[in-house]
Amino acid sequence: MGSCIICGTSVDGRICELHEEDVVFEFRGTQPDELTPGRYYRGTVDGYAEFGVFVDIGDHVTGLLHKSELDQRLDSLDWDAGDTVFVQVKGVRDNGNIDLGWSIRQDESSFRGTLVDDPEADAEYLAEEDEAGNAHGGATDGSSPASAEREEGTDDEAGDDGATESAEPAETGVGAGNATESGESEKAEESAPRAGAVAAQTEDRPARAGSVDDRSEGAGAAAGEAEAGETPAAEDGDDAESVDGTPTFEQVTIDSLADRVGERVRVEGEVVTARQTSGPTVFELRDETGTVDCAAFEEAGVRAYPEAGEGDIVRLEGEVERRRGELQVETEGLVVLEDEERDTVTQRMDEAMLQRARPDEVDPLAADPAVESALEGVRDAATAVRRAVLEGRPVIVRHSATADGYLAGVALERATLPLVREHNTGADAEYHYFDRRPLEGSVYDMDDATGDVTDMLSNRARHDEQFPLFVFLAAGGTAESQDALDLLGVYGARRVLVDEQEVDADIAETVDVLATPDEGETTATALAATLAAHVNGDAREELRHLPAVSFWEETPEEYVDLAEEAGSGAEETTRMREAVALEAYYQSYEDKRELVADLLYGEGDLVEHVSEQFRERMSAEVETAEANIGTREVGGETVLVLDTDAYTHRYEFPPDRLLLDELYRRHREEAAALFGVGTDEAFVRGDVDVRTLVERAQEDAPEAGLDARGAREGRVEFLAGEREAAQEALLAALAESL
Incomplete structure (x- = not known):
């Protein structure tokens, strides 16, 4: 048994049934029948045809995304051959043809996790496990072998400030050996925050002096003397240092992060979402100026800072980076604010948000x-x-x-x-x-x-x-x-x-x-x-x-x-x-x-084409209704009466309420009201309060179940078996209402 990489539920594999559509798979197989229908896969555009797009899912495995599956016209797609796309495998036919479906998520970051689908190893595993050189299939208990190897004896070699992205990894462990030989890949850089973030979060070594964790624990003399929320001054573009030479973080707002790439910052705000990916935990943080994703890495697929969840007010520190063109804060410390600190931040955000909105x-x-x-x-x-x-x-x-x-x-x-x-x-x-x-x-x-x-x-x-x-x-x-x-x-x-x-x-x-x-x-x-x-x-x-x-x-x-x-x-x-x-x-x-x-x-003939259909259908229905409309003298006033069941085309345009509106506009000079009655509902058109009308009618037809539920539309509901009693009671009530 393993655990779901998103919610942690015990499952036979790496993803539970509830979250299977939230994960994208990288296919390592070579045969179409090795694909799993219903799953989303990463692919590359192979080429276009008149009827759709061919997408390569794996080696010698190509499927068709038919144009009927698209949410836009085929000729409006801006995909080029070789572009990475995300598709759903709808099914695999007996002849090996693969039917693909559209995915509204066309960015890997929109999925909540990534898994490798490796039929040869008969396993599914995190991409990080494969990159670290582990056997395909990896651990099945929900942990990452790569992360396990990192934990063996690498802390001392990371240095007090943690390893940077360009630092060589420790030589212990298979993953470290592979990284040394090939260098850090771009994909590895994007899937996990820098090693310094990991070092700052491990329990068996202290966090940086001057960090959020230090202040919350009372560690560090300079931090202990500072008022909550205060930050030593820092020069733009440089990491500020406290009196003992350790890095500190400048408190900023989210809208300023684009100008602070590469800097260490502190941000206070509300956790909008906290989602677990196959690598880091990603917190979407909102302050009074905007939102930003903040990646926190414990180990691959493991929830970082589990005490922080949606709606919590937090203070977060980290380094601003760009990943896949988007701003992101690589989290080095995070604490949930309580009591006065929380109230202060909440009030500030509310006032600023109200002013902006x-x-x-x-x-x-x-x-x-x-x-x-x-x-x-x-x-x-x-x-x-x-x-x-x-x-x-x-x-x-x-x-x-x-x-x-x-x-x-x-x-x-x-x-x-x-x-x-x-x-x-x-x-x-x-x-x-x-x-x-x-x-x-x-x-x-x-x-x-x-x-x-x-x-x-x-x-x-x-x-x-x-x-x-x-x-x-x-x-x-x-x-x-x-x-x-x-x-x-x-x-x-x-x-x-x-x-x-x-x-x-x-x-x-x-x-x-x-x-x-x-x-x-x-x-x-x-x-x-x-x-x-x-x-x-x-x-x-x-x-x-x-x-x-x-x-x-x-x-x-x-x-x-x-x-x-x-x-x-x-x-x-x-x-x-x-x-x-x-x-x-x-x-x-x-x-x-x-x-x-x-x-x-829009431009063109669409409006004229559709409105012509309106006029034709309305005219035909009005003609039929007018030939069968009756009159009743009610309280000295003329009321037009139409049996809408008998003299309209039910379930066709126009609906009864629209037809009766048109009839009333044409005949209101000759009648005080129009009454249309069907199987279990009636419509009243005229200067009448429908609720008062129903209250009066209920006295004469207490068994009819009269209800002014649709009073806004002039509609009255009643029991079909009491139609005649309901009709007469409503007409009698009209005499008092007109």
């Missing part, structure tokens, strides 16, 4: 009384989103699967993605740190929340990811969402609600940030576009036409003018609205990021 005074895109009355809440919401990006926290946007919902979500997306790219270097950062998840209606229910909580817990367990910030756009504002929002709150996930309508009192008290108008009427998109403009001022120009697109009728002149200035006239904004409404219906639970962006920002 909070936008200047909010300036609406156009004169809109409703938006202007919500500006303070909009500013708070923008601060929350900006802060999440700065902290490396994912942003999850929940919105309804309507044209207005999609437009509102896209507005925030267009503003946030550039910030995500700026503050995260990963190739897939914009997909990892920002996600839109449409809802079927405006209610955020327990099914939705359970899915979100499951995802965020899984991402924390698998990838050490922080809990996300949830932003609700015109969704979650009614009491029916209370339980689901509470579930997020149990885990401490922050919730921002931006709504163009008044929200229920309990919801207002539940969410962490609320932005809603005190007066007037507007759309969710108008509010979200103003929010987005203050999340990222550079995106303001891209947002100007979106509010005009969101109004189905009576678009305010200010937004019409704004759209025209942006190059979108009334006809174009109408076509965009129709196209987005159509695409919002299909695969309604998907964000369709690229497709919707093409509709709103």
